[in-house]
Amino acid sequence: AQTVTQSQPEMSVQEAETVTLSCTYDTSESDYYLFWYKQPPSRQMILVIRQEAYKQQNATENRFSVNFQKAAKSFSLKISDSQLGDAAMYFCAYQGGKLIFGQGTELSVKP
Amino acid sequence: DTAVSQTPKYLVTQMGNDKSIKCEQNLGHDTMYWYKQDSKKFLKIMFSYNNKELIINETVPNRFSPKSPDKAHLNLHINSLELGDSAVYFCASSRESGLYNEQFFGPGTRLTVL
Incomplete structure (x- = not known):
């Protein structure tokens, strides 16, 4: 079964600085997609960025x-320029x- | 123009009651989902319907029953509510099922069972 692990329950960054959030996953499949979602206090799930596994190039969306x-x-x-x-x-x-x-x-x- | 809407946004009820959460999408999508987010914010899929047919049914107590009257609606009925059912329930939709179809999420329904 596939699993996704985020080992950092909490992170903090200074405004305008850069922060990196970690994620590892386990799968035996070769074709899949990966996503980062943002959930602000409003609860809404917002898609931040997606990556197709067959693409070697790293995805970028603005910051x-x-x-x-x-x-x-x-x-x-x-996340650059936080x-x-x-x-x-x-997530x-x-x-x-x-x-x-x-x-x-x-x-x-x-701030 | 709300793409995926859920009603109600908040639901407070007593143990043992039966309740429903409604979900509607106006995106013309064929596939709809229900997710549960527990108190530790962990999100897990419960059900998925494609063109009104059940295609994913995770290990969910049979007190939970999804119903899809048409492609645009997927309602969640919960019988004999228990304290552990307290959570945020998200509805989502995608154009199709399958490997990659971006899922659009509703605003969530916070269910509190007292």
Whole structure:
């Protein structure tokens, strides 16, 4: 069975600095997708970035980028120039047949 | 224009009661889902319907019964509510089922069982 592990329950970053959230996963599949979702206090699940496993190039969306290491089964999220609005719970997720979430990392941003 | 809507947003009820949560999507998607987020924020899929047919049914107590009257609606009925059912329930939809179809989430329903 596939699993997703986020080993950092909480992270903190200074405004305008860079922070990296870690995620590892386990699968025997070769074709899958990986995601980072943001959940602010409003509860709404917001898709931040996606990565197709067959693509070697790391995905980037504005200040958000990933470091995808397929052999190591690692998928970290880098947030550059952190803003107060980035404070939220971040979930790493794996999609083979169904979407499987990690435990989440609570990110706080200090002004 | 709410893409995926859920009603109610908050639900407080007594143990033993039966309750329903409604979900509607106006995206024209074929597949809908129910997820449960527990008190530790862990999110897990419960059910998935594709064109009104059940395609994913995780290990969920049979007190939980999803019902899809049409493609745009997926309701969740919960019988004999227990304290452990307290959680946030999310509905989601995607264009199709299968390997990759971006899922759009509703705002969640916080269920509190007293």
